[in-house]
Structures are given as C-alpha cells and as structure tokens.
Amino acid sequence: MEKNHNGLKYISLLWGILYMAAGLVQVAKGVGLLPASLVSSSLLPAELAGGLVLVVIGAVFFVATFEFSKDSFEGSAYAYVGILLCLVFGTLYFLSMVADLINAYILAMEGYEKWTFVDSFKPALYLGILSGVVYAVWKNRFKPVNQGGF
C-alpha cells in the first residue's frame, strides 16, 4: 500500500482550496454578504445552492488531503470521488451552457438577448474541465489495488 501519493496529495489540497473558496464566495454573494459584482458576476456568480455544492466537493478534497497526510491509502478514494463529483457537476454545467446556447442563438428566447458564453462559464464548469485534465493524467492511480492503483 505504500505508494508515493505526493502528486495527488498536493492536487487534493489545491482543489480543496479552489472549490471551497469558489463555493464560499458564491454562497456569500448568494446571501448578500458580498456584493454580486465582486471579482466577476459571471465567473463567480451569486448562487447559494451551487456554492454549497462546491463547498461539499472542497470538503471531500480536504478529507483526501488529511488522509494522505496520515499516509492512509483512503486518501486516493476521497480524491477519486472528489474528481468524479467535479466531472459530474462540470458535465451538468456544460449541458446547462448548451441549453443556454440553444435558447439564445437558435430559439432566440426572451431574456437571452445579451447572453454570452461567459454568462454560463461558472466555477463548476471551468474547475470541472481542469479536473478532467487531472483525471486523464492520474487515472492509473485510481485503479484497483491489484492493478497497481489505490
């Protein structure tokens, strides 16, 4: 079980910070503790529920980091589930963007006159894309024990 998980450990820590920070900002904007225009109203929107989702994903990565720090192989499991959640929500926001695109450019729906891609380019989407890259690079680390992973 003793494997060098340094790469995953630091990625888990970094992803934990990114997701937690983005989530907390979205929540704070959502409940009015921060102005909606802070940083960018599109890239970090005021979205309470969406922010809480990011906070939960961030928490999973923090637990992964904690487990890695104890040299526990469970760290990989938390990192794996964390990455899966990133991909699931990245896909969800991508599909939302596709729907917005159709609404704006094909159906020309009311309310979408000024819509641009940036409006739908939310943290779960751009962090999800980055997570896809991480998964592609590290996917062998997530294989079962008898295949050299976990």
Add this chain to the structure above:
Amino acid sequence: MAEKIKVAVAGNPNVGKTTIFNALTGARQKVGNWPGVTVEKKEGTKKHKDHILEIVDLPGTYSLTAYSADEVVARDYILEEKPDVVVQVLDSTNLERNLYLTSQLLEMGTNLVLALNMSDRAETRGDDIDIRRLESLLGVSAIKTAANEGRGINALLDSIVNKTESNPPLPHEIGYGGRVEENICALEEILGSDRELSKNYPSRWMAVKLLEGDENALSKLSSSSIEGKVQNFLSDLDHEEYEVEMADKRYEFIGTLLPQVCTTCAEDVSPSDMVDKVITNKYLGIPIFLTLMWGMFELTFAFATPFMELIDMFFGWLAAAVTSNIETVWLASLLGDGIVAGVGSVLLFVPNIFILFFVIALLESSGYMARAAFIMDRLMYTMGLQGKSFIPMLTGFGCSVPAIMATRTLEDEKDRLITMLVTPFMSCGARLPVYILLAGTFFSRQAGSVIFGLYVLGILVAIVSAKLFRTFIAKGQPSPFIMELPPYTRPSLKDSLQHMWNQGYLYLRKVGTIIVGGVVLIWLLAYFPQGADYGSADSLIGSLGKLIEPLVAPLGFDWKIAVALVFGFVAKEIVVGSLGTLYGTGEGEALSSALVADPGFTPAIALGLMVFTLLYVPCIGAVAVIKKETGSWKWMFFQAAYSTAVAWILALVTIGVGNIVL
C-alpha cells in the same frame, strides 16, 4: 441409555443453514414459533452412534447484537438454554463476513463446531482453506461440508459428538485495547459481585454488550442488586462509539486470522469498497447525497428549457390553428381552449419528466441508490423508520402508486404501514409540472434550487411524520436494516434509456387518458352555462371555485387555485391545465405572463401553492392503492386528511414567511 446432546445450528442468512439442518435431522422435524415472537422455530432429532442429538435451527443472523427479534432469539437460546454444542454454518466463499458471527459466538464461550459449507464452490474458485490451522487458532472443531451434495454431514455429526467429550472450551477473548479494555475490566468486576448473574451469563460477554449499549443485555440486570451501579458506570459513555470501535477490532481480528488459514480468501480492497468509504462517510454521506439530488433537479430544469420552448411553440401554433379554422364556436373552443391547450400544458413537461427519469435510472443502475438508503438509515432509524423504507420512498420520486406497492418488501407490519402513509410526501413526477411552471415563472434562475428545496421538504415531512406515527400510532422500534450493497457498475446507456422510456411512457399514457378526460371536464365546466364568459366566475367552474374558496382563502388562494387543486386530486398534472383554462391562456409562456400579471398571485403565493401541491392528498390512484395495501378505509381516510392538514399548515407558514422575505 443413549446420551442426549443439545445442539443449536447458527449462521448468517443464505449460507445453507437450513440445508445442513435438514441433512442432520432428516424428516424428524417439528416446526413452530419461538415464544412471544413470530420467528419460526425448527427442532429435530438425530440418533448418531450412542447419542441422541436434539437439534434446534436458530434464526439466520449476521451478528448477535439485539437489533432484531431474530438476533435476540438466537442469542437468548444460547445464553439461557446453554446448548452442549453450537454448530455455526459458514459460507466458505465468504469467510470474512461469516467469521464476524464466529467471533461473537466465541466471546459467548460456546462449544463451537464450524461447518464450512459450500466448500465445493470455494474449491472450484481455488480457495484452499486450512481447517486444521483454523481449529488450532480458534480452539474449535471445523468440518468442510457441501450440504446440497450431502458431503461432510457424517463428519459433522462425529465432530458434534466428539466436541461434547472433549475438554470445555477455553474462553476466547478479542483484545479491544485502551479505554475499551479498561472499561470491560471495570464492568467485569462490578458484574462479578453478583454471583448468580455471573453464573448465568459470561461476565466478559455481558460487559462487552453493556458497553455497546445493548438494552436487551441491560434488561437482564433488572432483578440484580448491581443494576444501579452498572447504569451509573454506563451513564457517561458514548455507546455508539464503543460499538463501532469494538466492531472494528473484531474485523481486525478476522483480518489477521484469515490470511493464516486461507491465503486466497482475503480479498483486496475493491474499488467499490473504496468509493463506499467516501459515499457512506458519516459526515460527508448526506451532503454528497443532497448535492447529487440538487444536480439532478438543476439538470432537469436547465437542460429541458429549449425542448419545452419548442413544445410550447408547437402547441401555441396548433391551438391558434384549430380555433381559427373551425367555424363552430363551441367545437373550436373545446378543441383549442380545452383539449389542445390542456393536453399541451401537460405535454410541455415531457422533457423534464424524461430527463428526471433518465438521471434516476443512471443513479439506480450505478448502485448509488442502494447507498442512498444506507446513508439515510441512521436518520431514518432515529425518526422511527428503517433504511429499507427509503427504497420505496425513493421510488416515490417517480410515482406514488408503485412506491406504495414496493413497501411489500418490508417484513414488519408497523414499518410497512408507516412507510405507506409517508411515501406520498415524496414528490412524484406528476407534481413536477406544477413546480416548473410556478418556479420558472416566479423564481427564474433559482428555479432548480426551489424545486430541489421542495423535494427535500417532502423528505423532511415524510421523516417527521414517520416519527409522529411511530410515537403515537404504531409504537415500537423499527426493524434493523441489513442489506448487502451491490458493487458499483458503469451504468448502461441502453438500459437507462429503456427505463426512462418505460417511466415516461406511463406519463404519456396518462396524458392520453385521464388528463384528456380531465381537461374535457374542466372545459365543460368552464364553457357552461351559455352566456357566461369562458372560465369566468359566472361559469360552472367559477361557481364551484367560489363554493370551495373559503377553505383555502386563509392561505391567500383564490377560487381559481381552489378549483385547480380539486382537479389535481384526479392527477396532479391537471393543476397546470386547470390554471391554463381558468386564466384563459392555455399553456406555456402565456400562462406564465398571466400569472405574473395577476396581483393576487405573488411569489409567496406561488411558493405556498407549490408546498400545498407537494403535500396535500395524493392523486386518486395513490389513495386507492393505500386502501388496497392497508386493507383499511380508516388508513386511507387518515392519510388523505393528515396530508391535507399538513399541506394547509405548511403552506400557511410558507406564505407568511414568504410575504416577509420575498
């Protein structure tokens, strides 16, 4: 004279225990019930050499805690009747799980013979179990059996007889270490001061059970002078923590033992196990579950929007074409304002329904839904239900009718009754159109979160109601929940699409039958008497609405909403169609615009109406199934009255708070 030997046969469920019992006893069996409980008791005899074996088949259990009647029966028989030999039947292909019960039987100081059943399958798999090593490590006798082929039965009988002639078993102890061990010793000392008690029950076993918070074990002290002292000792301890710690130690013991007796039996940690560490984590499990649920409803709402727009445009065009091309006024109105607009208002939500069922199918086929039930078990148990109840409740997200029927899987009648009464609070697919219309109209970009909130509210009301029913109606403890979690699998796209179509087809069929009938009835009531404006207060539907309006007026609902809710009893989707008819707009954006333009229809009213729709009496189909499954008019009327009362109260609270906040 032949010597009698009292034998108890124990083991996990589905390990071939009954087959072994039948092979041992042949036709000489007596079947009855254990005293005081509806757990089957089987007894039989067997003459072997110079001995008569009186054999009792104990209920199948995974452990010897006191969470179920089966476990209490098995445990009490061993403790009170003190059989000469206990035969534990194990599944040789799954030793790790089966040895947990072994560890508990050893702690009880039983004279144990292990029947390693299904050994033929284990050998085929390549498992080589060293039974001599197992015997020496545990101080037990062990025999390989394949009961379905009759293999090893004679050797098992010999072993039972030999066991009674050998020295009594040495007490087998698992070292729990640290504070647990300290507390066990301290409790043993207290228990040892009551000689009668320590003669009847092994002190160490009793101390372990007391630390685990075992109420059945505690009740055995009721007539003892040390009861108060023990209770005082236990009062500051967190039993749940101790129980988990001791279970971990037992598995640690098994983990050490297993590789020594079978090098191929110890399984690597599978990816499913690893994922479960996270998904079923005590603190993260429920947040992850809620997160996935929110994602499901967000997708259901967001991704369906363009498809809804297309359907809206089509039915808008069709309704206009019908009304402008048919000269007979009433027929044009029936087809255009009634059928096309009414059916269109429900078909508008087909994309949402299909997406929702598709995602549910993905979650089910991946194995996640079984984990959802597991995650919810702790909360459900606290509130008077078992985790298994959550499975029919999850089915209720699709439709209440099959969900209520799915409660048949619950063995305990009280558990089943409570689950049936609360399942309709789980928001079925038919309510979704109402939410999408109102949340989309009044909460636009937050609509997904509002809908998610409604689904969570439904779960909370179900759980709180279960607690109330458990406290006042069906008193007692819920049955324990034991289920084997299936391994995670990659969901099949084909199967998920098939599931989506099957469920979605039911919705479409309902549109073609009940809903067409409903909208025609509403049209008739809205069109007549002649001379009255269509759907106005002067029409029949207006009169009906005015008649029932006082019932919902305190909530701020007008007669139109009252009528829509009444017709929602036929099928919840009709609420939307009714509003379309009563506002004279048909479906889609026109109805949304009319609702926004109505000064009486505020966001708070919309939210209250969604809460009312979520919670009030389920549709006629669900009510009929409750009657059929409970076999009682009383419970049917109770469910209808209770749910409507809860809906009324919570809608009132929602509107009150909404008026302040929104």
